[in-house]
Amino acid sequence: MIIQWCVKGLALPDDDTAQQILDRRAGIVCNWWMNSPNGAITLQERREKLTLRNLDFHVNHYTGIDPITNEPFCLRTPFISLSAGTIERDTAAKANFLHRARYTALWFATEFGRRDTAYLFTCWVLLGPRPSVEIEGVAEEIRDLNSYRSYSAFQTEGEVAAKVNIPDNQIQGYEVWRWDKRGLRFTRGPIIGNPRFTPPEQLTNVRELI
Amino acid sequence: MSERHLELLRLESEQVQRLVDFNESYANFCLEEVREIELLPSPGASPDRDHTLDRPIWELSSWASRVDAASALRAAGQWAMLLDVPRAKGLLTEAGRLFGELGHPFGLYLQVVSGYWEFHAPHEQFRIMIDQLAELHGQQRLFNREVQAIPPALHHPQQQAYALLAGASSRPIVREYGPALLRLAEQSPHRFGVTPVGALGVPIRRYWSVALSLLHDGGSRSVTLVMEHLLAMSRDYAETINSAMANAYLWNHAASPVDVGDIDISGITAILARRVGRDRVLIALDERASDLGSIGRTPIEIGIEIAGAEDARG
Numbered sequence: 001m002i003i004q005w006c007v008k009g010l011a012l013p014d015d016d017t018a019q020q021i022l023d024r025r026a027g028i029v030c031n032w033w034m035n036s037p038n039g040a041i042t043l044q045e046r047r048e049k050l051t052l053r054n055l056d057f058h059v060n061h062y063t064g065i066d067p068i069t070n071e072p073f074c075l076r077t078p079f080i081s082l083s084a085g086t087i088e089r090d091t092a093a094k095a096n097f098l099h100r101a102r103y104t105a106l107w108f109a110t111e112f113g114r115r116d117t118a119y120l121f122t123c124w125v126l127l128g129p130r131p132s133v134e135i136e137g138v139a140e141e142i143r144d145l146n147s148y149r150s151y152s153a154f155q156t157e158g159e160v161a162a163k164v165n166i167p168d169n170q171i172q173g174y175e176v177w178r179w180d181k182r183g184l185r186f187t188r189g190p191i192i193g194n195p196r197f198t199p200p201e202q203l204t205n206v207r208e209l210i
Numbered sequence: 211m212s213e214r215h216l217e218l219l220r221l222e223s224e225q226v227q228r229l230v231d232f233n234e235s236y237a238n239f240c241l242e243e244v245r246e247i248e249l250l251p252s253p254g255a256s257p258d259r260d261h262t263l264d265r266p267i268w269e270l271s272s273w274a275s276r277v278d279a280a281s282a283l284r285a286a287g288q289w290a291m292l293l294d295v296p297r298a299k300g301l302l303t304e305a306g307r308l309f310g311e312l313g314h315p316f317g318l319y320l321q322v323v324s325g326y327w328e329f330h331a332p333h334e335q336f337r338i339m340i341d342q343l344a345e346l347h348g349q350q351r352l353f354n355r356e357v358q359a360i361p362p363a364l365h366h367p368q369q370q371a372y373a374l375l376a377g378a379s380s381r382p383i384v385r386e387y388g389p390a391l392l393r394l395a396e397q398s399p400h401r402f403g404v405t406p407v408g409a410l411g412v413p414i415r416r417y418w419s420v421a422l423s424l425l426h427d428g429g430s431r432s433v434t435l436v437m438e439h440l441l442a443m444s445r446d447y448a449e450t451i452n453s454a455m456a457n458a459y460l461w462n463h464a465a466s467p468v469d470v471g472d473i474d475i476s477g478i479t480a481i482l483a484r485r486v487g488r489d490r491v492l493i494a495l496d497e498r499a500s501d502l503g504s505i506g507r508t509p510i511e512i513g514i515e516i517a518g519a520e521d522a523r524g
Contacts, residue, residue, distance in 0.1 A: 060457050061457065074459070087270065089273070089363075090366070093362070093365075096316040098277050100274065103281075106232075108465070112463035113231070179232075186238070
Protein backbone atom coordinates (compact mmCIF):
# COMPACT_ATOMS: atom_id res chain seq x y z
CA MET A 1 0.00 0.00 0.00
CA ILE A 2 1.04 3.58 -0.63
CA ILE A 3 0.06 6.39 1.67
CA GLN A 4 -0.61 9.36 -0.58
CA TRP A 5 -0.96 12.96 0.53
CA CYS A 6 -3.59 14.72 -1.55
CA VAL A 7 -5.30 18.07 -1.90
CA LYS A 8 -9.02 18.51 -2.42
CA GLY A 9 -10.03 21.88 -3.81
CA LEU A 10 -13.55 22.93 -2.97
CA ALA A 11 -15.58 25.88 -4.20
CA LEU A 12 -17.66 26.79 -1.15
CA PRO A 13 -20.01 29.69 -0.47
CA ASP A 14 -18.12 31.03 2.54
CA ASP A 15 -15.59 30.36 5.31
CA ASP A 16 -18.28 29.01 7.66
CA THR A 17 -19.17 26.26 5.19
CA ALA A 18 -15.52 25.21 5.05
CA GLN A 19 -15.31 25.10 8.82
CA GLN A 20 -18.51 23.02 8.97
CA ILE A 21 -16.79 20.30 6.94
CA LEU A 22 -14.43 19.85 9.87
CA ASP A 23 -17.00 20.54 12.59
CA ARG A 24 -19.58 18.00 11.49
CA ARG A 25 -16.85 15.31 11.70
CA ALA A 26 -18.13 13.37 8.70
CA GLY A 27 -15.14 13.97 6.45
CA ILE A 28 -15.57 14.63 2.74
CA VAL A 29 -18.38 12.62 1.16
CA CYS A 30 -19.07 11.84 -2.49
CA ASN A 31 -21.83 13.58 -4.46
CA TRP A 32 -23.88 10.38 -4.56
CA TRP A 33 -24.07 10.29 -0.78
CA MET A 34 -24.64 14.05 -0.46
CA ASN A 35 -27.49 13.97 -2.99
CA SER A 36 -29.20 10.83 -1.69
CA PRO A 37 -32.63 11.28 -0.14
CA ASN A 38 -32.18 11.82 3.61
CA GLY A 39 -28.45 11.42 3.09
CA ALA A 40 -28.81 7.64 3.24
CA ILE A 41 -26.99 5.07 1.14
CA THR A 42 -26.90 1.34 1.76
CA LEU A 43 -23.96 -1.01 2.12
CA GLN A 44 -25.30 -3.05 -0.78
CA GLU A 45 -25.43 0.04 -3.02
CA ARG A 46 -21.88 0.92 -2.07
CA ARG A 47 -20.66 -2.36 -3.52
CA GLU A 48 -22.75 -1.98 -6.65
CA LYS A 49 -21.57 1.55 -7.35
CA LEU A 50 -17.86 0.81 -7.25
CA THR A 51 -17.31 -0.43 -10.78
CA LEU A 52 -14.82 0.26 -13.53
CA ARG A 53 -17.67 1.49 -15.70
CA ASN A 54 -18.54 4.16 -13.13
CA LEU A 55 -14.92 5.14 -12.62
CA ASP A 56 -14.57 5.58 -16.38
CA PHE A 57 -17.71 7.75 -16.36
CA HIS A 58 -16.29 9.79 -13.48
CA VAL A 59 -12.99 10.42 -15.28
CA ASN A 60 -14.13 10.85 -18.86
CA HIS A 61 -17.81 11.85 -18.86
CA TYR A 62 -18.26 13.58 -15.51
CA THR A 63 -21.20 15.75 -16.57
CA GLY A 64 -22.51 13.33 -19.21
CA ILE A 65 -25.95 11.76 -18.82
CA ASP A 66 -25.78 8.33 -17.23
CA PRO A 67 -28.26 6.12 -19.16
CA ILE A 68 -29.00 4.15 -15.98
CA THR A 69 -30.20 7.17 -13.96
CA ASN A 70 -30.96 9.61 -16.79
CA GLU A 71 -29.13 12.23 -14.78
CA PRO A 72 -25.70 13.83 -15.13
CA PHE A 73 -23.28 11.26 -13.76
CA CYS A 74 -21.62 13.81 -11.46
CA LEU A 75 -24.75 13.99 -9.29
CA ARG A 76 -24.48 10.29 -8.41
CA THR A 77 -20.75 9.65 -8.55
CA PRO A 78 -19.40 7.54 -5.68
CA PHE A 79 -15.88 8.88 -6.34
CA ILE A 80 -14.11 11.92 -4.96
CA SER A 81 -11.42 13.46 -7.17
CA LEU A 82 -8.21 14.49 -5.44
CA SER A 83 -5.00 16.09 -6.68
CA ALA A 84 -1.69 14.44 -5.94
CA GLY A 85 1.11 16.26 -7.74
CA THR A 86 4.65 15.04 -7.69
CA ILE A 87 7.85 17.03 -7.35
CA GLU A 88 10.65 15.28 -9.22
CA ARG A 89 13.56 17.01 -10.90
CA ASP A 90 13.82 14.36 -13.60
CA THR A 91 10.14 14.64 -14.49
CA ALA A 92 10.46 18.41 -14.69
CA ALA A 93 13.47 18.10 -17.00
CA LYS A 94 11.64 15.73 -19.32
CA ALA A 95 8.32 17.54 -19.31
CA ASN A 96 9.32 21.19 -18.84
CA PHE A 97 6.23 21.31 -16.76
CA LEU A 98 5.53 20.54 -13.19
CA HIS A 99 2.57 21.50 -11.10
CA ARG A 100 2.07 20.70 -7.51
CA ALA A 101 -1.22 19.26 -6.32
CA ARG A 102 -2.25 22.66 -5.04
CA TYR A 103 -2.17 24.17 -8.56
CA THR A 104 -4.80 21.79 -9.91
CA ALA A 105 -6.82 21.90 -6.69
CA LEU A 106 -6.80 25.69 -6.81
CA TRP A 107 -8.07 25.81 -10.38
CA PHE A 108 -10.97 23.53 -9.47
CA ALA A 109 -11.64 25.34 -6.18
CA THR A 110 -11.91 28.72 -7.88
CA GLU A 111 -14.55 27.04 -10.02
CA PHE A 112 -12.25 27.34 -13.00
CA GLY A 113 -11.41 30.96 -12.36
CA ARG A 114 -14.92 32.20 -11.61
CA ARG A 115 -14.54 32.62 -7.84
CA ASP A 116 -12.00 34.64 -5.94
CA THR A 117 -11.95 32.47 -2.80
CA ALA A 118 -10.86 28.85 -2.76
CA TYR A 119 -10.67 26.21 -0.04
CA LEU A 120 -7.94 23.58 -0.19
CA PHE A 121 -8.26 20.58 2.12
CA THR A 122 -5.18 18.44 2.73
CA CYS A 123 -5.75 14.76 3.45
CA TRP A 124 -4.14 11.38 3.02
CA VAL A 125 -5.53 8.23 1.44
CA LEU A 126 -4.35 4.68 0.90
CA LEU A 127 -3.51 3.83 -2.69
CA GLY A 128 -3.51 0.26 -3.90
CA PRO A 129 -0.47 -0.91 -5.87
CA ARG A 130 -2.83 -2.19 -8.59
CA PRO A 131 -6.22 -1.06 -9.89
CA SER A 132 -8.86 -2.25 -7.44
CA VAL A 133 -11.95 -0.22 -8.07
CA GLU A 134 -14.22 -2.55 -6.11
CA ILE A 135 -12.26 -2.17 -2.87
CA GLU A 136 -13.69 0.82 -1.06
CA GLY A 137 -10.84 1.25 1.40
CA VAL A 138 -8.25 2.17 -1.20
CA ALA A 139 -8.21 5.09 -3.60
CA GLU A 140 -7.41 4.72 -7.30
CA GLU A 141 -4.65 6.39 -9.25
CA ILE A 142 -6.53 7.08 -12.42
CA ARG A 143 -4.16 8.57 -14.94
CA ASP A 144 -4.37 5.45 -17.09
CA LEU A 145 -8.09 5.89 -17.45
CA ASN A 146 -7.89 9.30 -19.09
CA SER A 147 -9.17 9.15 -22.63
CA TYR A 148 -6.31 11.45 -23.64
CA ARG A 149 -3.70 9.36 -21.88
CA SER A 150 -1.52 9.19 -24.95
CA TYR A 151 -1.32 12.97 -25.11
CA SER A 152 1.72 13.32 -22.99
CA ALA A 153 4.37 10.87 -22.01
CA PHE A 154 5.01 13.03 -18.97
CA GLN A 155 1.65 13.56 -17.37
CA THR A 156 2.43 15.21 -14.07
CA GLU A 157 -1.00 16.07 -12.77
CA GLY A 158 -1.56 13.09 -10.53
CA GLU A 159 -5.27 12.49 -10.16
CA VAL A 160 -6.54 10.19 -7.47
CA ALA A 161 -10.12 9.02 -6.94
CA ALA A 162 -11.15 8.27 -3.38
CA LYS A 163 -14.27 6.23 -2.82
CA VAL A 164 -17.52 7.22 -1.08
CA ASN A 165 -15.95 9.05 1.87
CA ILE A 166 -12.65 10.49 3.09
CA PRO A 167 -12.80 9.93 6.86
CA ASP A 168 -12.62 12.98 9.06
CA ASN A 169 -9.46 11.89 10.82
CA GLN A 170 -7.57 11.65 7.51
CA ILE A 171 -8.12 15.37 6.86
CA GLN A 172 -5.26 17.42 8.23
CA GLY A 173 -6.98 20.76 7.76
CA TYR A 174 -7.66 23.40 5.16
CA GLU A 175 -6.36 26.67 3.79
CA VAL A 176 -8.31 29.64 2.46
CA TRP A 177 -6.86 31.19 -0.69
CA ARG A 178 -7.98 34.66 -1.84
CA TRP A 179 -7.44 35.78 -5.41
CA ASP A 180 -6.99 39.43 -6.27
CA LYS A 181 -7.85 39.15 -9.94
CA ARG A 182 -6.94 42.73 -10.82
CA GLY A 183 -3.62 42.62 -9.05
CA LEU A 184 -2.93 39.08 -10.32
CA ARG A 185 -2.04 37.91 -6.83
CA PHE A 186 -3.00 35.04 -4.56
CA THR A 187 -2.77 35.20 -0.79
CA ARG A 188 -2.89 32.07 1.32
CA GLY A 189 -4.36 32.01 4.79
CA PRO A 190 -2.96 29.94 7.63
CA ILE A 191 -3.70 26.21 7.89
CA ILE A 192 -6.83 25.65 9.91
CA GLY A 193 -6.11 22.32 11.53
CA ASN A 194 -8.39 19.41 12.29
CA PRO A 195 -8.00 18.48 15.98
CA ARG A 196 -9.02 14.89 15.27
CA PHE A 197 -6.41 14.34 12.56
CA THR A 198 -4.50 11.04 12.67
CA PRO A 199 -1.04 11.34 11.07
CA PRO A 200 -0.40 8.60 8.50
CA GLU A 201 2.91 7.79 10.20
CA GLN A 202 0.77 5.69 12.53
CA LEU A 203 0.60 3.14 9.70
CA THR A 204 4.34 2.89 9.23
CA ASN A 205 5.66 -0.64 9.01
CA VAL A 206 8.90 0.15 10.78
CA ARG A 207 8.94 -1.51 14.20
CA GLU A 208 11.11 0.30 16.68
CA LEU A 209 13.39 -1.52 19.10
CA ILE A 210 12.68 -1.05 22.77
CA MET B 211 -7.77 35.04 -36.27
CA SER B 212 -7.68 34.09 -32.59
CA GLU B 213 -11.46 34.38 -32.32
CA ARG B 214 -11.77 31.80 -35.07
CA HIS B 215 -9.32 29.49 -33.33
CA LEU B 216 -11.27 29.68 -30.10
CA GLU B 217 -14.46 28.93 -31.97
CA LEU B 218 -12.87 25.91 -33.63
CA LEU B 219 -11.64 24.69 -30.29
CA ARG B 220 -15.06 25.30 -28.72
CA LEU B 221 -13.54 27.52 -26.03
CA GLU B 222 -14.91 30.79 -24.69
CA SER B 223 -12.52 33.73 -24.69
CA GLU B 224 -13.62 34.70 -21.14
CA GLN B 225 -12.64 31.25 -19.89
CA VAL B 226 -9.26 31.39 -21.58
CA GLN B 227 -8.72 34.89 -20.18
CA ARG B 228 -9.50 33.61 -16.68
CA LEU B 229 -7.01 30.80 -17.14
CA VAL B 230 -4.25 33.15 -18.30
CA ASP B 231 -4.90 35.45 -15.32
CA PHE B 232 -5.06 32.48 -12.95
CA ASN B 233 -1.73 31.10 -14.13
CA GLU B 234 0.00 34.47 -13.97
CA SER B 235 -1.42 35.06 -10.46
CA TYR B 236 -0.31 31.61 -9.36
CA ALA B 237 3.18 32.21 -10.77
CA ASN B 238 3.38 35.50 -8.87
CA PHE B 239 2.45 33.64 -5.69
CA CYS B 240 5.17 31.04 -6.30
CA LEU B 241 7.76 33.74 -6.90
CA GLU B 242 6.80 35.45 -3.65
CA GLU B 243 7.18 32.06 -2.01
CA VAL B 244 10.70 31.78 -3.45
CA ARG B 245 11.59 35.19 -2.01
CA GLU B 246 10.20 34.17 1.39
CA ILE B 247 12.14 30.89 1.39
CA GLU B 248 15.33 32.67 0.41
CA LEU B 249 14.89 35.24 3.16
CA LEU B 250 15.00 32.41 5.69
CA PRO B 251 18.44 32.01 7.21
CA SER B 252 20.44 29.59 5.14
CA PRO B 253 20.89 26.26 6.94
CA GLY B 254 24.02 26.34 9.00
CA ALA B 255 24.18 30.13 8.92
CA SER B 256 22.24 30.52 12.12
CA PRO B 257 22.95 28.83 15.42
CA ASP B 258 19.22 28.81 16.12
CA ARG B 259 18.23 25.65 14.27
CA ASP B 260 14.61 25.98 15.32
CA HIS B 261 14.14 28.74 12.78
CA THR B 262 15.93 27.12 9.89
CA LEU B 263 14.97 24.35 7.55
CA ASP B 264 17.23 21.41 6.89
CA ARG B 265 19.08 21.92 3.62
CA PRO B 266 17.39 19.30 1.40
CA ILE B 267 13.95 20.60 2.32
CA TRP B 268 15.09 24.22 1.98
CA GLU B 269 16.56 23.57 -1.45
CA LEU B 270 13.65 21.45 -2.59
CA SER B 271 11.11 24.08 -1.50
CA SER B 272 12.91 26.85 -3.35
CA TRP B 273 13.40 24.71 -6.45
CA ALA B 274 9.81 23.46 -6.41
CA SER B 275 8.41 26.97 -6.18
CA ARG B 276 10.66 28.17 -9.00
CA VAL B 277 9.72 25.35 -11.33
CA ASP B 278 6.08 25.76 -10.33
CA ALA B 279 6.26 29.46 -11.25
CA ALA B 280 8.02 28.73 -14.53
CA SER B 281 5.42 26.07 -15.37
CA ALA B 282 2.53 28.40 -14.58
CA LEU B 283 4.02 31.19 -16.69
CA ARG B 284 4.55 28.73 -19.49
CA ALA B 285 0.92 27.63 -19.22
CA ALA B 286 -0.26 31.24 -19.10
CA GLY B 287 1.81 32.04 -22.17
CA GLN B 288 0.55 29.04 -24.10
CA TRP B 289 -3.07 29.89 -23.37
CA ALA B 290 -2.46 33.55 -24.16
CA MET B 291 -1.24 32.51 -27.63
CA LEU B 292 -4.91 31.87 -28.40
CA LEU B 293 -6.01 35.27 -27.18
CA ASP B 294 -3.35 37.92 -26.97
CA VAL B 295 -0.06 37.26 -28.74
CA PRO B 296 1.94 40.19 -27.28
CA ARG B 297 0.99 39.13 -23.76
CA ALA B 298 1.84 35.52 -24.64
CA LYS B 299 5.32 36.56 -25.75
CA GLY B 300 5.92 38.45 -22.52
CA LEU B 301 4.79 35.49 -20.41
CA LEU B 302 6.84 32.99 -22.42
CA THR B 303 9.91 35.20 -22.14
CA GLU B 304 9.55 35.30 -18.36
CA ALA B 305 8.94 31.53 -18.22
CA GLY B 306 12.02 31.07 -20.39
CA ARG B 307 14.13 33.20 -18.08
CA LEU B 308 13.07 31.10 -15.08
CA PHE B 309 13.61 27.78 -16.84
CA GLY B 310 17.00 29.06 -17.95
CA GLU B 311 17.92 29.85 -14.35
CA LEU B 312 16.91 26.31 -13.45
CA GLY B 313 19.37 24.99 -16.02
CA HIS B 314 16.71 23.91 -18.51
CA PRO B 315 17.64 24.74 -22.13
CA PHE B 316 13.89 24.71 -22.79
CA GLY B 317 14.05 28.22 -21.34
CA LEU B 318 16.41 29.27 -24.12
CA TYR B 319 14.02 27.83 -26.68
CA LEU B 320 11.13 29.83 -25.18
CA GLN B 321 13.15 33.02 -25.34
CA VAL B 322 14.01 32.39 -28.97
CA VAL B 323 10.37 31.61 -29.80
CA SER B 324 9.15 34.74 -28.06
CA GLY B 325 11.27 36.71 -30.49
CA TYR B 326 13.96 38.78 -28.91
CA TRP B 327 16.69 36.16 -28.76
CA GLU B 328 16.40 35.38 -32.43
CA PHE B 329 18.41 38.52 -33.05
CA HIS B 330 20.05 39.33 -29.68
CA ALA B 331 21.11 36.16 -27.93
CA PRO B 332 23.50 35.91 -24.96
CA HIS B 333 26.55 34.50 -26.71
CA GLU B 334 28.39 33.34 -23.60
CA GLN B 335 25.40 31.38 -22.30
CA PHE B 336 25.03 29.62 -25.64
CA ARG B 337 28.78 28.99 -25.95
CA ILE B 338 28.84 27.23 -22.58
CA MET B 339 25.76 25.20 -23.43
CA ILE B 340 27.10 24.14 -26.84
CA ASP B 341 30.40 23.09 -25.22
CA GLN B 342 28.49 21.09 -22.62
CA LEU B 343 26.39 19.42 -25.31
CA ALA B 344 29.56 18.55 -27.23
CA GLU B 345 31.04 17.06 -24.05
CA LEU B 346 27.92 14.98 -23.47
CA HIS B 347 28.15 13.74 -27.05
CA GLY B 348 31.82 12.85 -26.74
CA GLN B 349 32.84 15.47 -29.32
CA GLN B 350 34.98 17.48 -26.98
CA ARG B 351 36.59 17.12 -23.57
CA LEU B 352 36.03 19.80 -20.95
CA PHE B 353 37.97 20.32 -17.74
CA ASN B 354 36.59 18.45 -14.75
CA ARG B 355 35.27 21.58 -13.11
CA GLU B 356 33.42 22.43 -16.33
CA VAL B 357 31.96 18.93 -16.51
CA GLN B 358 30.72 19.34 -12.96
CA ALA B 359 29.03 22.57 -13.99
CA ILE B 360 26.83 20.82 -16.57
CA PRO B 361 23.26 21.31 -15.35
CA PRO B 362 21.66 17.95 -14.47
CA ALA B 363 18.73 18.74 -16.76
CA LEU B 364 21.02 18.90 -19.80
CA HIS B 365 21.69 15.18 -19.45
CA HIS B 366 18.10 14.53 -20.56
CA PRO B 367 17.63 14.09 -24.32
CA GLN B 368 14.53 16.30 -24.18
CA GLN B 369 16.57 19.25 -22.95
CA GLN B 370 19.28 18.54 -25.51
CA ALA B 371 16.66 18.77 -28.26
CA TYR B 372 15.54 22.21 -27.08
CA ALA B 373 19.15 23.30 -26.63
CA LEU B 374 20.02 22.45 -30.23
CA LEU B 375 16.79 23.93 -31.55
CA ALA B 376 17.32 27.19 -29.64
CA GLY B 377 20.87 27.51 -30.96
CA ALA B 378 19.90 26.67 -34.54
CA SER B 379 17.04 29.18 -34.43
CA SER B 380 19.04 32.17 -33.28
CA ARG B 381 20.80 33.96 -36.15
CA PRO B 382 23.71 35.48 -34.16
CA ILE B 383 24.37 32.12 -32.50
CA VAL B 384 24.38 30.32 -35.83
CA ARG B 385 26.77 32.93 -37.22
CA GLU B 386 29.21 32.40 -34.37
CA TYR B 387 28.79 28.74 -33.45
CA GLY B 388 27.29 27.29 -36.66
CA PRO B 389 29.99 24.62 -37.23
CA ALA B 390 29.75 23.30 -33.65
CA LEU B 391 25.96 23.17 -33.84
CA LEU B 392 26.09 21.45 -37.21
CA ARG B 393 28.51 18.84 -35.87
CA LEU B 394 26.07 18.10 -33.05
CA ALA B 395 23.11 17.98 -35.40
CA GLU B 396 24.85 15.69 -37.89
CA GLN B 397 26.59 13.31 -35.51
CA SER B 398 24.30 12.88 -32.52
CA PRO B 399 22.43 9.58 -32.23
CA HIS B 400 19.35 11.68 -31.47
CA ARG B 401 18.97 12.26 -35.21
CA PHE B 402 17.55 8.73 -35.33
CA GLY B 403 16.15 8.74 -31.79
CA VAL B 404 12.63 7.96 -30.67
CA THR B 405 12.75 9.46 -27.16
CA PRO B 406 9.43 11.28 -26.69
CA VAL B 407 9.68 15.06 -26.42
CA GLY B 408 7.08 17.66 -25.56
CA ALA B 409 3.41 17.40 -24.70
CA LEU B 410 2.72 15.29 -27.76
CA GLY B 411 5.55 12.87 -27.10
CA VAL B 412 7.09 13.57 -30.52
CA PRO B 413 10.18 11.42 -31.34
CA ILE B 414 13.34 13.40 -30.74
CA ARG B 415 14.54 12.80 -34.31
CA ARG B 416 11.94 15.31 -35.56
CA TYR B 417 13.38 18.09 -33.40
CA TRP B 418 16.86 17.12 -34.48
CA SER B 419 15.84 17.14 -38.12
CA VAL B 420 14.19 20.57 -37.80
CA ALA B 421 17.35 21.97 -36.23
CA LEU B 422 19.49 20.39 -38.96
CA SER B 423 17.26 21.93 -41.65
CA LEU B 424 17.54 25.36 -40.05
CA LEU B 425 21.31 25.01 -39.84
CA HIS B 426 21.77 23.88 -43.43
CA ASP B 427 20.01 26.80 -45.04
CA GLY B 428 17.05 29.09 -44.63
CA GLY B 429 15.79 28.48 -48.16
CA SER B 430 13.04 26.49 -49.75
CA ARG B 431 14.42 23.11 -48.74
CA SER B 432 14.02 24.06 -45.08
CA VAL B 433 10.40 25.07 -45.58
CA THR B 434 9.52 21.74 -47.16
CA LEU B 435 11.29 19.60 -44.59
CA VAL B 436 10.24 21.57 -41.53
CA MET B 437 6.65 21.75 -42.77
CA GLU B 438 6.56 17.96 -43.10
CA HIS B 439 7.51 17.63 -39.44
CA LEU B 440 5.03 20.30 -38.41
CA LEU B 441 2.23 18.53 -40.27
CA ALA B 442 3.03 15.21 -38.63
CA MET B 443 2.99 16.86 -35.21
CA SER B 444 -0.22 18.72 -36.02
CA ARG B 445 -2.01 15.50 -36.95
CA ASP B 446 -1.13 14.13 -33.51
CA TYR B 447 -2.27 17.41 -32.00
CA ALA B 448 -5.68 17.21 -33.71
CA GLU B 449 -6.20 13.62 -32.66
CA THR B 450 -5.40 14.25 -29.03
CA ILE B 451 -7.35 17.51 -28.81
CA ASN B 452 -10.38 15.73 -30.22
CA SER B 453 -9.98 13.02 -27.58
CA ALA B 454 -9.70 15.60 -24.82
CA MET B 455 -12.85 17.33 -26.05
CA ALA B 456 -14.77 14.13 -25.30
CA ASN B 457 -14.66 15.08 -21.63
CA ALA B 458 -16.90 18.12 -21.98
CA TYR B 459 -16.71 19.01 -18.29
CA LEU B 460 -12.95 19.39 -18.24
CA TRP B 461 -12.72 20.74 -21.76
CA ASN B 462 -15.30 23.51 -21.35
CA HIS B 463 -13.59 24.64 -18.18
CA ALA B 464 -10.17 24.61 -19.82
CA ALA B 465 -9.15 22.01 -17.26
CA SER B 466 -8.05 19.15 -19.51
CA PRO B 467 -4.46 18.21 -18.79
CA VAL B 468 -3.44 18.90 -22.38
CA ASP B 469 -1.49 21.68 -24.08
CA VAL B 470 -4.12 23.45 -26.18
CA GLY B 471 -1.61 26.09 -27.15
CA ASP B 472 1.23 23.88 -28.39
CA ILE B 473 4.54 25.65 -27.85
CA ASP B 474 6.47 23.16 -29.97
CA ILE B 475 4.37 23.39 -33.14
CA SER B 476 3.66 27.11 -32.81
CA GLY B 477 7.22 27.85 -31.73
CA ILE B 478 8.87 26.01 -34.62
CA THR B 479 6.40 27.63 -37.03
CA ALA B 480 7.23 31.09 -35.67
CA ILE B 481 10.95 30.42 -36.04
CA LEU B 482 10.46 29.19 -39.60
CA ALA B 483 8.20 32.11 -40.53
CA ARG B 484 10.75 34.63 -39.25
CA ARG B 485 13.44 32.84 -41.21
CA VAL B 486 11.71 32.56 -44.61
CA GLY B 487 8.72 34.87 -44.33
CA ARG B 488 5.15 34.25 -43.27
CA ASP B 489 3.81 34.05 -46.81
CA ARG B 490 6.09 31.19 -47.75
CA VAL B 491 5.04 29.23 -44.68
CA LEU B 492 1.38 29.85 -45.43
CA ILE B 493 1.83 28.71 -49.03
CA ALA B 494 3.68 25.58 -47.87
CA LEU B 495 0.89 24.89 -45.39
CA ASP B 496 -1.83 25.26 -48.01
CA GLU B 497 0.06 23.09 -50.50
CA ARG B 498 0.64 20.18 -48.15
CA ALA B 499 -2.12 20.31 -45.57
CA SER B 500 -5.15 19.27 -47.58
CA ASP B 501 -5.82 16.37 -45.23
CA LEU B 502 -5.22 18.43 -42.10
CA GLY B 503 -8.43 19.61 -40.48
CA SER B 504 -9.02 23.04 -39.01
CA ILE B 505 -7.96 22.00 -35.52
CA GLY B 506 -4.72 20.58 -36.84
CA ARG B 507 -3.95 23.85 -38.64
CA THR B 508 -4.53 25.91 -35.51
CA PRO B 509 -1.10 25.69 -33.83
CA ILE B 510 0.65 26.36 -37.16
CA GLU B 511 -1.51 29.41 -37.83
CA ILE B 512 -0.85 30.66 -34.29
CA GLY B 513 2.88 30.30 -34.92
CA ILE B 514 2.57 32.41 -38.06
CA GLU B 515 0.68 34.95 -35.98
CA ILE B 516 3.48 35.04 -33.40
CA ALA B 517 5.99 35.77 -36.15
CA GLY B 518 3.58 38.41 -37.50
CA ALA B 519 3.42 40.17 -34.17
CA GLU B 520 7.19 40.41 -34.34
CA ASP B 521 7.00 41.99 -37.79
CA ALA B 522 4.38 44.47 -36.62
CA ARG B 523 6.56 45.46 -33.69
CA GLY B 524 9.36 46.09 -36.16
